Amino acid sequence: MSGDSQGGQVADEPPALISELLAGDHRALARVITKIENRAPGYRDLVSALHEHTGDAAVVGVTGSPGSGKSTLVDKLAEEYRDRGLTVGVIAVDPSSPYTGGAVLGDRIRMASTVGDMDVFVRSMSARGNLGGLSTATADAVKALDAFGKDRIIIETVGAGQNEIDVVRAADTVAVLVPPSSGDTVQMLKAGILEIADVFVVNKSDLDGADRTVKELREMIDLRDDVNPVLGAGKHGPEGGPAPGDGADADPDEGAAGTLDTVEGEEATWTPSIVETVATRGEGVDALLDAFAAHREHVAATGRADEMERTRYAEEIRTLLRDDAAGLLEREIERRGGIDEFVDAVVARETDPYEVADDLLGPLRECVEQRARDED
Amino acid sequence: MSADQKQRSIRCLVAKVGLDGHDRGAHVIARAFRDAGFEVIYSGLHKAPEEIVQAAVQEDVDVLGISILSGAHNTLIPKVVEGLEEYGAFEDTLLLVGGVIPDEDKQELKEQGVAEVFGPGTELEETIQFVRENAPRR
Numbered sequence: 428m429s430g431d432s433q434g435g436q437v438a439d440e441p442p443a444l445i446s447e448l449l450a451g452d453h454r455a456l457a458r459v460i461t462k463i464e465n466r467a468p469g470y471r472d473l474v475s476a477l478h479e480h481t482g483d484a485a486v487v488g489v490t491g492s493p494g495s496g497k498s499t500l501v502d503k504l505a506e507e508y509r510d511r512g513l514t515v516g517v518i519a520v521d522p523s524s525p526y527t528g529g530a531v532l533g534d535r536i537r538m539a540s541t542v543g544d545m546d547v548f549v550r551s552m553s554a555r556g557n558l559g560g561l562s563t564a565t566a567d568a569v570k571a572l573d574a575f576g577k578d579r580i581i582i583e584t585v586g587a588g589q590n591e592i593d594v595v596r597a598a599d600t601v602a603v604l605v606p607p608s609s610g611d612t613v614q615m616l617k618a619g620i621l622e623i624a625d626v627f628v629v630n631k632s633d634l635d636g637a638d639r640t641v642k643e644l645r646e647m648i649d650l651r652d653d654v655n656p657v658l659g660a661g662k663h664g665p666e667g668g669p670a671p672g673d674g675a676d677a678d679p680d681e682g683a684a685g686t687l688d689t690v691e692g693e694e695a696t697w698t699p700s701i702v703e704t705v706a707t708r709g710e711g712v713d714a715l716l717d718a719f720a721a722h723r724e725h726v727a728a729t730g731r732a733d734e735m736e737r738t739r740y741a742e743e744i745r746t747l748l749r750d751d752a753a754g755l756l757e758r759e760i761e762r763r764g765g766i767d768e769f770v771d772a773v774v775a776r777e778t779d780p781y782e783v784a785d786d787l788l789g790p791l792r793e794c795v796e797q798r799a800r801d802e803d
Numbered sequence: 804m805s806a807d808q809k810q811r812s813i814r815c816l817v818a819k820v821g822l823d824g825h826d827r828g829a830h831v832i833a834r835a836f837r838d839a840g841f842e843v844i845y846s847g848l849h850k851a852p853e854e855i856v857q858a859a860v861q862e863d864v865d866v867l868g869i870s871i872l873s874g875a876h877n878t879l880i881p882k883v884v885e886g887l888e889e890y891g892a893f894e895d896t897l898l899l900v901g902g903v904i905p906d907e908d909k910q911e912l913k914e915q916g917v918a919e920v921f922g923p924g925t926e927l928e929e930t931i932q933f934v935r936e937n938a939p940r941r
Contacts, residue, residue: 454890457863461814529812529837535858536847542854548861553812553842 441476442469448575449480453545456575460550463567474567480574484516487719488582488595490623491604496630498537500604500706500715501583505547506540507712508579515541516572517549518565520584520594530554534583548572562593563746566739569597592623597739599732600722602626602715605644607637624699625722628715632703644701697725752791759787813938815866818846818855820883823873828901832868835927841866841934852879856886859896865938868899876904876912884916895939901925 444462447455459477462470487504491497498519505515519534532551541547550568554561565582572580584594595601603624627644629637700718704711726732760766769787772778817833819826826848836843844862846855859867867887871879880900887893893916900912901921909920918937921930 453860454863454892457861461863465812527838527840529840530842531833531837532842532844535844535862539847543851543857545857549858550861551842551844 442472445473445476445574448477448571451576453548456548456571457550459571460568463571464552464564466564470567474570477567477570477574481570482573484569484573484577484580485600485719485723486569486573486580486582486598488584488598488601489604490584490592490595490601491628491630492606493585495604495606496706497583497585497604498534500628500630500704500712501534501581502538502540503706503709503712504581504716505538505549506709507716509541509544509547511716513578514546514576515548516569516575516577516580517547518568518572518580518582519549519551520554520561520565520582521551522554522585548575548577562596563743563750565594566597566743595623596742599726599735600625600719602628602719604628604630605640607631607634607640625697626715626718627699627701629701629703630706632711633705637703641701641703648699648701697722697731755791756787759790763787813841813866813934814844814862814864815841815868815934816844816846816855816859816862816864817868817870818850818858819848819870820846820850820852820855820879821871821873821875822849823871824848825872826870828872829870832870832901832927832930835931836934839931839935852882853886855883856890856892859887860890860892864896866897866899866934868901871900871902871904874903876900876902877908880912880917881915897934897937897939899930899934901930 441449444455444459448459459473461467462473489497489501489504501517501519505517508515517538519532521530521532521534530553532553535549535551538547538549552561552565552568569580569582582595582598601623603626605627607629627648629640629644631637632641700721702711702715702718704715706712723732726735760769769778769783773780773783815836817829817836819829829845833843833845844858844864846858850858855867855869858864867883869880869883884893884898887896887898898917899919899921900917902923904912904920904922912920919933921933
């Protein structure tokens with residue numbers, strides 16, 4: 428909260444920019460996203476003010492290796508959504524140069540089908556070399572589009588590595604594009620991308636090898652279902668999701684006689700669907716949207732959607748706390764002469780990193796412990 | 804605030820408007836901007852003024868660089884300016900024009916709101932420097 432709003436109530440008047448955004452001003456929406464991206468002073472107030480207006484948009488993440496046809500597909504998805512009378516927001520994330528910080532954000536070129544239609548709001552974002560912050564910025568930008576009133580939001584990102592996976596976690600449904608050529612599916616297993624996909628899209632399915640890719644994917648999904656109890660148990664902790672029941676082919680009615688948990692667990696297992704598309708011709712885009720809708724209905728019906736939302740907010744709170752606490756500690760470091768002095772002492776073997784961390788954390792720890800004592 | 808400042812990056816839209824199909828210059832400038840640490844959005848060829856405006860507004864760019872080699876600048880640029888004004892985006896967008904622009908047209912373009920015109924043979928460094936010095940600070 429900014430200084431002047433501290434005295435009054437926390438959420439009285441939304442900032443002017445937010446009022447304009449809520450009134451449907453495109454320029455204000457664009458400006459809010461810029462402030463979010465720049466972490467400009469006051470951006471936190473903006474995002475806070477957005478929150479109560481969010482929750483209506485369905486968010487889809489589209490990821491896949493470079494050249495798999497993401498941008499073209501996203502373009503067609505946006506077009507199809509528009510045909511169905513829905514408004515669309517797109518966030519296209521591109522890498523930036525680790526050397527200069529510069530970037531060429533090229534996805535917009537392929538967004539040709541809906542050009543001139545302001546109800547498709549396309550925004551390019553770059554990683555800006557700030558890996559950890561990208562997923563936060565993307566999630567906040569999604570909130571801006573959601574509050575603006577977009578019915579559907581698409582996050583598009585190159586699916587390479589942890590950071591990109593974090594980015595699409597902001598989505599309710601994740602589509603992974605697989606180009607048709609043998610061997611790729613095995614590569615994907617390595618990347619751990621199997622776990623993240625709700626829908627596999629075999630794009631360019633008119634090319635040789637598409638059938639085989641579909642077959643390989645199907646086999647892999649079947650295999651995943653077989654080992655699901657293990658995967659499910661592994662996921663149980665962090666995601667708080669119910670563990671799957673006895674097996675994929677148990678009778679749901681039988682489950683009903685058992686505990687509620689079993690029933691929920693049974694239904695909560697979503698088997699990723701596979702959709703074949705030729706994005707350049709718009710083929711299969713219908714089916715893909717139906718697959719997204721099926722997934723959305725499934726997670727809503729099983730309570731998984733609420734769970735995902737809760738997990739997301741919990742993560743978000745933790746991330747903010749980590750960042751803020753790190754910021755506080757940076758100030759403490761500066762106050763005590765800067766990091767170099769500590770490093771000098773460590774290099775000279777006068778102290779060690781653990782001791783330094785303990786030392787710097789001291790005031791914070793004391794404060795927390797004091798409060799705990801006061802409450803006892 | 805130093806951490807906040809680091810996040811800021813100059814955003815540019817490099818746009819080809821109208822019917823000419825020569826985008827080598829636009830590519831060169833896009834790459835030079837990238838290497839200068841800017842974020843560059845490239846429009847692709849054959850864009851209509853309203854498409855450029857849409858992209859400039861949505862992307863909230865600091866700089867709009869339009870490359871025109873067709874000679875149609877006197878009709879296309881005013882349309883872009885008008886569109887930007889419609890969205891309230893004209894005031895804080897640095898508008899640049901590159902390409903083949905006769906000297907007698909340069910003054911008129913500037914009166915319409917173009918900050919600078921960069922003709923053939925302009926050093927890349929000169930353009931980059933101009934952007935660094937004139938990109939709006941928001």
